[in-house]
Amino acid sequence: MYVQTQSQKIMRLAFHYTAMLAMAFYFIFPMLFMFISSFKTKENIGQSLTSLKGMITPTDLTADNYIYLFTHPNSHFWSYLANSIIVTVSIVFCAVIFDSLMAFALQRMRFRGQKILLSIVIALIIIPFEVIAIPLLMMVSKLPYIDIFNEGGITIQQGWINTRFVQILPFAARAFPIFLFYQFFRDIPKDFDEAAYMDGANSWQVWWRIIMPMSGPVIATVIILEFLFAWNQYLWPVLVAFTPDVAPTPVGLGTFFSSEGPELGRIMAYGSLITAPVLIVFLAFQRFFVRSVMGSGIKG
Amino acid sequence: MRFNLSSGGAMAFPATFLLFCFVVLPFLLAFMFSFTNQQFTSKNSQFLGFDNYKNILSVKTVTLRAELNENGDKVFPKMRSILRQDEEWKRAKPLYKIPFISHEGKQVYIIAKDVTFWRAIINTCLFVLFVVPLQCGTALMLALLVRKKLWGRNFFRTAFFIPVVTSMVVVSIVWKFILQSDGAINQLFNLNIDWLNNSATAMLAIVVMSAWQGAGYQMLIFLAGLQSIPEERYEAAAIDGAGPLQTFLHITVPGLRNTILFIIISTTMAAFALFVQIDVLTKGGPNDATQTLVYHAVRMGADQHKIGYASAISVIYFIIILIIAFAQKHIMDKGE
Numbered sequence: 001m002y003v004q005t006q007s008q009k010i011m012r013l014a015f016h017y018t019a020m021l022a023m024a025f026y027f028i029f030p031m032l033f034m035f036i037s038s039f040k041t042k043e044n045i046g047q048s049l050t051s052l053k054g055m056i057t058p059t060d061l062t063a064d065n066y067i068y069l070f071t072h073p074n075s076h077f078w079s080y081l082a083n084s085i086i087v088t089v090s091i092v093f094c095a096v097i098f099d100s101l102m103a104f105a106l107q108r109m110r111f112r113g114q115k116i117l118l119s120i121v122i123a124l125i126i127i128p129f130e131v132i133a134i135p136l137l138m139m140v141s142k143l144p145y146i147d148i149f150n151e152g153g154i155t156i157q158q159g160w161i162n163t164r165f166v167q168i169l170p171f172a173a174r175a176f177p178i179f180l181f182y183q184f185f186r187d188i189p190k191d192f193d194e195a196a197y198m199d200g201a202n203s204w205q206v207w208w209r210i211i212m213p214m215s216g217p218v219i220a221t222v223i224i225l226e227f228l229f230a231w232n233q234y235l236w237p238v239l240v241a242f243t244p245d246v247a248p249t250p251v252g253l254g255t256f257f258s259s260e261g262p263e264l265g266r267i268m269a270y271g272s273l274i275t276a277p278v279l280i281v282f283l284a285f286q287r288f289f290v291r292s293v294m295g296s297g298i299k300g
Numbered sequence: 301m302r303f304n305l306s307s308g309g310a311m312a313f314p315a316t317f318l319l320f321c322f323v324v325l326p327f328l329l330a331f332m333f334s335f336t337n338q339q340f341t342s343k344n345s346q347f348l349g350f351d352n353y354k355n356i357l358s359v360k361t362v363t364l365r366a367e368l369n370e371n372g373d374k375v376f377p378k379m380r381s382i383l384r385q386d387e388e389w390k391r392a393k394p395l396y397k398i399p400f401i402s403h404e405g406k407q408v409y410i411i412a413k414d415v416t417f418w419r420a421i422i423n424t425c426l427f428v429l430f431v432v433p434l435q436c437g438t439a440l441m442l443a444l445l446v447r448k449k450l451w452g453r454n455f456f457r458t459a460f461f462i463p464v465v466t467s468m469v470v471v472s473i474v475w476k477f478i479l480q481s482d483g484a485i486n487q488l489f490n491l492n493i494d495w496l497n498n499s500a501t502a503m504l505a506i507v508v509m510s511a512w513q514g515a516g517y518q519m520l521i522f523l524a525g526l527q528s529i530p531e532e533r534y535e536a537a538a539i540d541g542a543g544p545l546q547t548f549l550h551i552t553v554p555g556l557r558n559t560i561l562f563i564i565i566s567t568t569m570a571a572f573a574l575f576v577q578i579d580v581l582t583k584g585g586p587n588d589a590t591q592t593l594v595y596h597a598v599r600m601g602a603d604q605h606k607i608g609y610a611s612a613i614s615v616i617y618f619i620i621i622l623i624i625a626f627a628q629k630h631i632m633d634k635g636e
Contacts (some may be wrong), residue, residue, distance in 0.1 A: 013450075020445050020452075024459040027512070030474045031462055049477060052484045102315035109308025117312065124323055130594045131575045131618040133328035134601035134610045136322065138340065161478035203311060232467040235574045235594075238600050250469040254580060257473055264477065271470040272449050278465045288459065289465075293517060294524035 010234055014174055031275070032056050038065055045264040065269035074242035077270070080252030083241075084231065084274070087167045091230040094172035099222065100215070102173065103181030104207045108193060118182075123174035130235065137239050140166050166240050167248065172228065177222045184218035185211060210282035221292040224285070231278060247273040307558065330618070333611035352612035355413050359395065376407055389413070412485035417582075417613065418442040419589040423503060430504070430569045435511035436563050439518030444552075446519075447526050461516035468513060472580040475509045496581055499589035506577050508588060514570075518563050525559030527551070558632070563626040569621055593617045 004012070029052070037045045039061040050237035069077040073129040105111070140160040160166035188211060196206050199250045212219070222288050247255070253270050282289055304310065311411070334352055338345040362382065366374040383390050393415040398408045414420045446457045478484055481494040490631060495505040529552065537547045553560075575594040578584060584591040593613065601610030 016448075016450070018454045023445065024456050027460050027463060027516070030471070030478060030512075031466065033478070034470070034474045045477075049480065049483050050487050052488055055478075055484055098315040098318065101311050105308040105312035109311065110311070111308035114308060114312075117316065117597060121319070124319060126621065127323060127327055127618070128569070128573055128621060130575065130597075131614045131621070132323060132326035132330060134597060134614055135333055137602060138333070138338070139326055139329060141340070147468075151590075169318070170322040173315035173322075175323070178315060192509060194450065203308070205362065207311065228564045229466060231580040232465075232469075234467070234579075235598070236470055238579065239598070250467050252471050253467075253473070259578070267473060271473060273472055275466050279462065280466075282461075282465045283458070289461075290520055293520040 005282075012023060029056065034271050034275075035267050037265060038272045039063065040265055040268075042264045045268070058153075061240050065265040066273075068266055069269055069273065075256070075266075075270075076252065076274070079244045080247060080249045081274075083164060083246055084248040084250075086164055088230040090168045091171045092226045094168070095174065095222055095226045096219060098173045099177040100212060100219070101207065102178050103185055104203075104211060106178075107182050108190075108206075108211075109203060117240050121175050121178050125179060127175075133235060133239060136170060140170075140240065162242055162246055164241075164246050167237055169268040171226075172235065172264045174226075177226060180218055180222055180225075181215070184215055188214055215289070218289045220285075224289055224292045227281070228278070303355045326339050330441070330611045333608045334615045336608045337606075338608040338611070340601075345608065348608070352609050353616075355609070356417050356616065358392075358414075359412045359418070362394075362399070362409050362411050364409070366407075367599055372483075375493055379409070380410075383411070390580060395419075401402055413585055416596055417487055418587055419436065419588040420593050420596040423588075423590060424572060424574060424592045427503060427507060427574055428506045428568055431571050432567050434507065435515050435567055436518055436560070438511055438515040440522050440556075440560075442515060442519040443522035443526060444548075445486050447523065457519075458490055460519055463513045464516040467515070468576040471509065471513050472577050475505075475512075476581055479486070479505050479509075497586055499586045502582055502586065502590045503551060506574075506581065510577060511569075514567070518567065522556065522559060525556045529555035538595070561628070565624060569624055572617070572620060572624075593620075 033055045036056055036058050037048070039058065040048070041060065041062060041064070044060055048057065048059075069075045102121070106114060106121070143160050144158060145160050145165070192210050193206050194212070196210050199211065217260065220229070232250065234254075237248050237251045238254065241251055244252065253267075253274065256270055257267055308458050335348060335350070336345040337348050337352075362379070363381065364382065366376050366584075369375050372501065379394055389411065392411040392413050394409040395412045395415050395418050396410045398410065401408050402441045429632045438608045446453045446460070479495040479526055481492065481497075485495070486492055533551050533555070534547065537551050542550065555563055573594055574592045575598065578592055578595045579598075582590040584595055594617065597610045597613040597617065600606050600613060
């Protein structure tokens with residue numbers, strides 16, 4: 001039998017906590033540095049960079065960086081933020097509706113080509129977006145775009161480049177969330193559907209009134225995974241969105257970083273501001289996040 | 301045939317249409333474009349057969365022999381002047397000087413038509429080779445640290461997961477300041493290295509940063525795996541007198557077999573897509589030291605407008621991913 005004496009136990013516990021604290025410092029330090037620096041002047045940050053302690057010591061704090069971002073016309077912060085919110089919310093909304101509909105049809109309905117469609121969806125999971133980015137860029141640049149928000153009335157222009165629209169549509173349906181919904185629906189007993197059909201419901205009502213209300217956990221998972229993906233994605237926006245009126249925050253930060261290179265404080269404030277919403281959402285719904293990631297892993 | 305709005309086909313239509321337009325079609329186009337000289341702007345493109353692939357993949361060796369100059373010194377002819385005579389290879393550049401068979405009278409070089417592509421392949425593989433063990437190892441260690449129901453474990457788990465929800469653009473910019481030559485890392489270890497501007501260390505810095513950002517995600521998957529190991533096995537091991545290391549090797553590792561496989565494969569696939577860190581921090585430099593497959597494809601396609609050529613690189617990248625996927629399936633099937 002493996003037994004530990006009291007002092008061995010205490011030693012191990014102390015070691016355990018030391019290791020956890022060291023790792024916590026390692027993982028939090030860069031974020032803490034960003035947050036504290038966002039309240040410093042560029043000169044102050046420049047001096048603080050030479051030591052770990054200096055980087056996270058709050059001295060001579062000022063809100064100037066935030067005031068600049070919020071009020072200066074050159075920062076375009078609100079515009080980038082609005083674009084990010086519109087694009088992210090649209091992607092998440094479309095994903096929940098279209099992907100669950102698709103999964104419902106594949107799991108519950110019978111129609112021609114259903115089996116082959118299911119195999120295709122599963123096969124599509126393997127295709128990384130990076131493979132199709134360039135041909136897709138070529139494709140969307142040739143498609144006609146009907147601009148209904150134009151000041152001069154409705155106009156048709158060629159190419160979807162540099163719109164919000166082009167950042168949403170390619171991700172409105174994705175294979176992996178369809179698969180997650182499909183797996184979840186498989187475990188819901190068919191008795192519920194049959195009872196509803198007996199009462200005269202049609203398939204759309206069964207999907208929306210019966211299946212979706214029972215699918216809270218998988219809906220939460222899809223919302224969280226799509227939200228993280230959409231809010232933080234970079235490759236596609238950097239290819240198709242350039243100007244502040246359509247580009248999302250990561251592209252905005254990239255532009256800001258190259259144009260305001262020496263203004264460290266403003267860059268750190270920008271970084272803090274676009275990280276904060278995700279962090280707040282994460283801390284508020286932590287249990288769902290943890291469950292989503294844990295659940296999305298093993299079953300592949 | 302009557303169109304039925306309540307049919308399965310009607311419900312599957314929106315997602316099927318979207319997936320066809322924005323995944324299947326561009327995927328097929330990638331293959332089609334890769335056999336042409338499609339440009340971003342010009343309307344007409346020609347069928348080239350496998351020319352793009354040949355230009356991307358072609359390598360050969362060139363031997364330079366020393367000649368005596370007027371002073372009687374041995375000098376090597378310029379690579380340029382040798383290649384200029386060869387119509388097919390005149391734009392090729394040296395990739396690597398083979399050390400063992402090169403000596404003072406002879407130099408043997410491997411030259412490639414697209415040196416950047418080969419650098420990108422080598423760098424991407426090196427990145428994968430280093431980041432996968434580092435990230436997965438860190439993740440397993442973190443999972444073991446927060447597995448036990450100790451006081452404050454939620455706080456620590458949250459701390460380890462925070463980088464995962466942070467945008468890679470933000471992470472890259474913050475790390476740039478930590479890594480700069482008069483920065484804290486150098487001060488801490490008493491070094492003087494310009495990590496990101498030195499071709500020997502740039503990739504290493506990106507490896508460490510990427511592992512830092514991603515490890516929290518794999519930690520959660522490891523935690524799920526650890527939960528599925530029955531507690532009785534640990535109790536049995538303790539009764540048999542197994543110490544912590546033995547318990548880890550004989551209970552934890554075998555119990556996590558499938559989880560470890562899944563994590564290694566999925567991290568490998570994700571690592572092959574390395575792009576954001578490069579675009580924000582190094583732009584492929586210095587001296588192509590951080591060129592990667594996806595970065596090279598994007599530069600060729602989006603900046604140089606060579607859609608056909610970039611598509612061919614994308615197809616090669618996809619084939620690599622496919623090989624890994626088949627390897628995963630093979631190993632998983634064998635285990636069951």
